[in-house]
Amino acid sequence: xxxxxxxxxxxxxxxxxxxxxxxxxxxxxxxxxxxxxxxxxxxxxxxxxxxxxxxxxxxxxxxxxxxxxxxxxxxxxxxxxxxxxxxxxxxxxxxxxxxxxxxxxxxxxxxxxxxxxxxxxxxxxxxxxxxxxxxxxxxxxxxxxxxxxxxxxxxxxxxxxxxxxxxxxxxxxxxxxxxxxxx
Numbered sequence: 001x002x003x004x005x006x007x008x009x010x011x012x013x014x015x016x017x018x019x020x021x022x023x024x025x026x027x028x029x030x031x032x033x034x035x036x037x038x039x040x041x042x043x044x045x046x047x048x049x050x051x052x053x054x055x056x057x058x059x060x061x062x063x064x065x066x067x068x069x070x071x072x073x074x075x076x077x078x079x080x081x082x083x084x085x086x087x088x089x090x091x092x093x094x095x096x097x098x099x100x101x102x103x104x105x106x107x108x109x110x111x112x113x114x115x116x117x118x119x120x121x122x123x124x125x126x127x128x129x130x131x132x133x134x135x136x137x138x139x140x141x142x143x144x145x146x147x148x149x150x151x152x153x154x155x156x157x158x159x160x161x162x163x164x165x166x167x168x169x170x171x172x173x174x175x176x177x178x179x180x181x182x183x
Contacts, residue, residue, distance in 0.1 A: 005032070005040075013040050020067055065095065070121035074098055082107060096124045100131055113137040119144075 009030065016026045023041070027034040065074050072095035076086050085107045086093035100114045101107055103126050108114070115130045115137055116123060132140065 005036070010040055010044060013037055014044060014046055017041055017046050022069065067122070071095070072122055072124060096121075096129055099124045099126055100129050103129075104131075115140060 009032070012030060013026055016029065017023075021029070023034050023037045027037045030037075065072055067073070073092050074095050076083050076091045076093055076098075078091060080086075080091075082093065082098055082101050083091060085097055085101050094114075096114045096116065097108055108131075111134060113132050113134050113136075115132050117128050117130055120128070
């Protein structure tokens with residue numbers, strides 16, 4: 001027997017879907033199964049997040065854009081020069097890969113990784129993009145994460161030093177006040 005859903009769940013699913021959330025993210029935020037989210041969206045006639053760019057899966061315009069997990073996706077025409085870089089069946093391509101491919105004047109290989117220097121997945125200016133191999137991308141990510149953690153520790157240590165300096169200053173003031181009161 002199917003589990004009864006709470007009142008208002010359809011409205012919540014619809015609102016989150018219209019904000020562009022994926023079915024997976026909706027299911028996690030509402031603590032329901034992904035298949036339930038998909039079934040409810042289908043029952044309400046609401047297209048899933050990947051279809052917001054147009055009327056239906058096969059009816060979207062070439063060149064239209066939409067977001068998926070923070071990345072900008074572009075739909076290419078079947079005869080576009082850069083279609084080999086895109087997903088063959090759908091013509092979808094991550095915009096940062098398309099920008100890099102156009103900059104280089106060639107299609108990218110699947111093993112080539114385009115890294116966002118400022119970590120903003122929607123900032124696809126060529127100045128913010130860097131092409132690296134998968135292993136170099138992993139190294140960059142690990143190093144940047146380590147640097148960020150170390151920077152946070154420096155800030156914490158600086159705050160601790162200031163606190164200790166203040167405590168030391170207060171202790172000296174107390175000694176002066178107590179010392180002056182005894183003479």
